[in-house]
């Protein structure tokens with residue numbers, strides 16, 4: 001006779017709605033009463049460049065010889081009103097990352113690598129360091145809502161100015177630099193006491209709305225005698241409207257940062273749940289520029305999860321004039337690596353990751369200031385784990401690889417200039433990506449929504 | 451663009467009339483030709499934006515009339531007098547020098563100013579001294595709501611009253627108020643006046659040609675409860 005007490009099932013069934021990630025989130029919230037603050041970008045799976053493929057040349061398209069035939073990557077930004085536009089050797093630029101979240105040595109290494117490959121780098125919240133200016137041939141100076149360390153002398157020293165309205169990781173949110181990263185130099189640059197948590201403002205102090213932005217741009221132009229290109233950076237939420245308003249306000253260059261973009265420290269709930277994916281943002285931004293008939297006059301820079309040469313090529317094919325990379329730069333410098341190199345020798349950083357409660361490959365602990373590989377820290381000992389020369393070499397290699405991959409794909413599509421890549425060169429692998437990027441689903445001529 | 455060449459050795463003040471000379475030409479002159487000790491008069495500003503932004507030398511610039519946005523923005527060393535009213539963001543991000551508005555100032559006066567003195571004889575609008583980073587602002591009249599929001603360093607003297615949320619999320623900046631504040635912002639509190647406050651006020655008021663008794667002012671500074679991220683604090687502050 002069967003027992004009335006059923007045996008425990010050997011089949012363990014996880015809940016889709018309450019999987020281990022959500023259970024652990026609820027239990028953490030219950031234990032601490034705090035939301036999570038972390039670094040880097042969205043971790044969830046999103047429609048992305050991986051969901052697109054190039055068609056390559058065929059009987060109807062002529063390819064270029066992959067290793068020999070010329071394929072130019074030269075890129076011009078800021079041609080609309082500035083008397084001194086930015087000329088770069090490559091459309092792959094480096095995104096704004098603050099001195100404070102990164103050490104002065106890391107900023108310098110980034111500047112040197114950017115200079116060696118002929119691209120630009122960008123300051124961040126907290127102002128411009130002399131090391132960064134000296135190391136960077138082309139430096140974009142950010143004008144952020146916090147105005148930490150904002151100085152007219154530095155505006156004049158910059159090659160371009162980027163007015164930051166928002167960031168892809170947190171459109172609508174301000175920055176955060178926790179007290180443990182505020183050493184005396186960072187504190188002085190930001191005019192705040194050392195050790196205090198710094199919440200950067202989310203709104204600019206001296207203007208509100210697009211009409212004011214027009215006048216703010218004019219002020220910066222007057223200050224710099226109309227020489228320097230003015231970029232406007234928006235976090236991707238309503239890029240179609242934002243791009244139109246920024247163009248109307250007089251921007252030379254628009255930077256659209258998708259939700260995969262990184263941050264040094266923000267609430268996870270913000271990173272994962274606010275903004276739209278980069279893929280969706282590009283199409284809307286390009287539509288806005290085309291409708292205003294300024295596609296050749298105002299340049300579009302796209303950022304947020306640009307990792308590989310293929311990502312760069314796809315962004316360009318969809319209509320970007322350049323891309324900008326932040327997290328990829330950190331990974332190239334050694335972020336999430338199990339080792340760091342000092343005086344030519346590799347040392348394990350595993351124990352330091354473990355101390356933070358994480359492991360190589362999973363770390364997002366930039367906000368702690370205790371980066372095990374010396375990238376996002378102000379700690380004098382940890383900082384030494386990234387030697388400037390090592391960082392410069394690694395980053396240069398990474399940028400060079402992306403550029404080579406970019407030209408490989410462009411040649412395969414028969415283009416002598418990477419800026420000639422076009423949507424017609426691409427198809428989508430998923431319906432979502434097809435709808436967002438407005439491309440046909442591979443093997444069909446179906447573009448969802450058209 | 452045609453370059454203006456003016457004789458810098460003349461002893462009488464150099465004069466521009468914004469109805470005759472473009473803003474671009476005037477600003478370019480002020481950036482490239484102005485020398486220490488010179489005095490420049492600017493007539494008929496008629497609400498022009500970005501007038502006299504980015505000056506870098508200890509010269510005197512007198513604007514005869516009302517100005518638009520960002521007058522004397524990011525000023526360094528120059529002494530700018532606006533005989534009239536000023537639009538939003540007057541002396542924004544000033545680093546040093548002195549900006550004097552004889553009339554009223556609109557919103558965000560002295561926003562994020564790092565140094566120097568901003569004197570407003572009349573009232574100032576919303577967000578006066580927002581994100582202040584070390585400059586001193588003296589307002590002869592009253593200020594609007596949200597003044598000194600997130601002010602980090604420097605001093606804001608208010609001879610009249612203030613609107614709502616005065617000093618919200620203050621860091622190290624100090625506010626002196628003679629009248630009433632409709633409300634204080636998060637983390638702002640009244641504190642006892644000490645000798646150094648009276649001395650500071652005396653000096654700031656004298657500089658602005660104001661004769662109020664420093665003892666008629668009260669001090670507002672940060673309670674420093676928001677300096678560190680605190681899970682136990684009310685999240686609706």
Ligand code: SF4
Pocket residue numbers: 039040330334335336337363364365366367370371372373374375376
């Ligand atoms: S390894 Fe360093 S840079 Fe990378 S996520 Fe961790 S703390 Fe941030």
